[in-house]
Amino acid sequence: MLSVKDIDVYYGNIHALKGLSLEVNEGEIVTLIGANGAGKSTLLKTLSGLLKPKAGTIHYLNSSIVGKPAQTIVKAGISHVPEGxxxxxxxxxxxxxxxxxxxRKDKKGIAEDLAKIYETFPRLLERRKQLSGTLSGGEQQMLAMGRAIMSKPKLLLLDEPSMGLAPLMVQTIFQVIDDINKQGTTILLVEQNANMALSVANRAYVIETGRVILSGTAKELQASEEIKMAYLGGHV
Amino acid sequence: MEWIQQLVNGISLGSIYALIALGYTMVYGIIKLINFAHGDVFMVGSFVGFYSIVGLGLDFFTALVLAMIFCAIFGVLIERIAYKRLRNATRIAALITAIGVSLLIENGFIFTWGPQPKAFPDIIANGSFEILGAKISIKSILILSISITLMVILQFIVHKTKIGKAMRAVSHDNEAARLMGINVDNTISATFAIGSALAGAAGVIFGLYYTKIDPLMGIIPGIKAFVAAVLGGIGIIPGAMVGGLVLGVIETFVNASGFSLWRDAAAFVILILILIFRPNGIFGKNTREKV
Structure with missing residues (x-):
């Protein structure tokens, strides 16, 4: 569904992604793990058209989306829930x-999807007339995800959905991610909480300083000693 | 009941300032630029109104609509030609460009059509009526009703329409707005179009009220409207409306109480006071700049 090949992206003067490649297949949850500053958010911003790569190709559903403006990419079915x-x-x-x-222009479809989101997140229905700045962090995360789903994406990019949330809320959010995926949306998930991310994902890529250093199924990575040490808080 | 009469005069003058201030504040809200050419768009609107009535023989309301359309296009042209390429430049570069555009319009206008003032035709009856002993002119009521109508339409656009919601989204978070699929360039252009149309309308009713128009007429009302926008809280739409009205009323009372020479100074005294005591304006929240 999504195929990224050898992309180089600069963030100002910083060479943030160095020849990075990855694949996402339809129906999967793929997660990117890696330390702060490894380039995970940069990759998502490049996919959604906020940043343009200096080199490399990005193919989505068999057509190139490199250099396309963000609105074209949203229309093509990629929706990005940004960090924060x-x-x-x-x-x-x-x-x-x-x-x-x-x-979107289909008024009826929009109204149906709005009702569906209120069903998934009853908290948002209770607060629908409230200014979103007054919501708690967890509620804002629900809103950001609901807002992204309103564009009817085929591929959803999630950047640190659990950041700063209470453990119970993290559970809820991950439950929702799983549900969204089961309803047919492919998900590319960036997450600091690698344990949680690997527990819902099919496959994972480990990114370090702008490069993929390891990839495999979520199970393989969960079992890998190296990953346990570096990202899962394992003991020697 | 002299003061009621002055109050009505002040409110009608203030509503003209408010119409101009709205354009300043909307543009600032969306691209953080003080568009100093905005007063000149107001002047152009006044002249379009003048030529529509005198040259084309149109009635007042058609002239008003024509001036608004012309200014909307003019505003978008200014944005596309002069400001768009400076989107990522420093704010001071954009500000200096705005001053340059202002000088270009003023002097370009004088160069092409000459510096002579024109007498705006008196096409609305000069009648007046009395309420509680105050003589209220029909013109001030007309000006007030046009301004209020336009502000109600503006509120509707900003809060109920898709483009209005896009404008608010872009002004809050440009990047997040792009992730919604909003075309930021078109949204910014729409903001310039609406703000400039309001300035064009203000130009026509200003001509009707003060009867004399000239190519440099935009400077002082432009600066005063800027003060009104700052007074209400720059970037806040209701702030510009209230700021304009407050400024108009204060100015009229300063004028009426025998200090007519101090009339123009009133706006600047207010600007200085507001910058000292409440730099975020009446409606502005106290936000500290993050470092």
Whole structure:
């Protein structure tokens, strides 16, 4: 579904991605793990069109999306939930969700999807007229995810969905990620909480300083001594 | 009841400032630029109104609509030609460009059509009526109703329409707005179009009220509207409306109480006071700049 080959991306003067390649197949949950500054968020921003690679190719559903503007990529079915949620704090919960459907014209379908999101996240329904800046971190994460789903994505990019959330909320969010995937949306997940990420993912890539250093099924990586040491808080 | 009369005058003058201030504040909200050419768009609107009435023989309302359309296009052209390429430049570079555009429009206008003032045609009846002993002119009521109508339409656009929601999203978080599939360039252009149309309308009703228009007429009302926008809290739409009205009323009362020479100074005194005591304006939140 998504095929990234040898991309080089610069973030200002920093060479953030160095010849990175990866594949995401339809229906999968693929997770990227790696330390802060490894280039995970940069990769997502490149996929959603916020950054342009200096070299390399990105193919999505058999057509190249390198250098396409963000709005074209959203229309093609890739939706990105950015790190730190980035909800529109000056607007209500419902207005945020409506903006998620900005590229869509099917009024009926939009209304149905809105109802579905309120079903998945009853908390958002309770607060639909509230300014989104007044929500808790967990609620904002739900809103950011709901907003992204409103564009009817085929591929959902999630950047650190569990960041700063209470353990119980993390459970809820990961449950939702699993549900979204079961309903047919492919997911590329960036996560600091590698344990949690590997428990829902099919496959994983380990990224270090802009390169893929290891990849495999989630089970393989969970079993790998090297990964346990570096990312899963394992003991020697 | 002299003061009621002055209050009505102040409110109608203030509503003109408010219309201009809205353009300043909307543009600032979305690209953090003080568009100093905005006062000149107001001037152009006034002249389009003048030529529509005198040259084309149109009625007042058609002239008003024509001036708004013309200014909307003019505003978008200014943005596309002068400001768009500076999106990622420093803010001071954009600010200096705005001043340059302002000088270009003023002097280009004088060069092409001459510096002579024109007498704006008096096409609205000069009648007045009395309420509680105050003489209220029909013109001030007309100005006030046009301004209020336009502000209600603006509120509707900003809060209920798709483009309005996109404008608010871009002004809050440009990058997140792009992730929604919002075309940021078009949204910025739409903001310039709406702000400039309001300035064009202000130009026409200003001509009607003050009867004399000239190529440099945009400078002082432009600066005062900027003060009004800062007074209300720059980037905040209701702030610009309230700031404009407050400024108009204060100015009229300063004028009426025998200090007519101090009329223009009032705006600047207010600017200095607001910058000292409440730099975020009436509606602005106290936010500290993050470092």
């Amino acid at each position: 949620r980035r909800v529109f704090a000056n607007m209500t919960v419902e207005e945020n969700l409506e903006l998620g459907a900005y590229t």
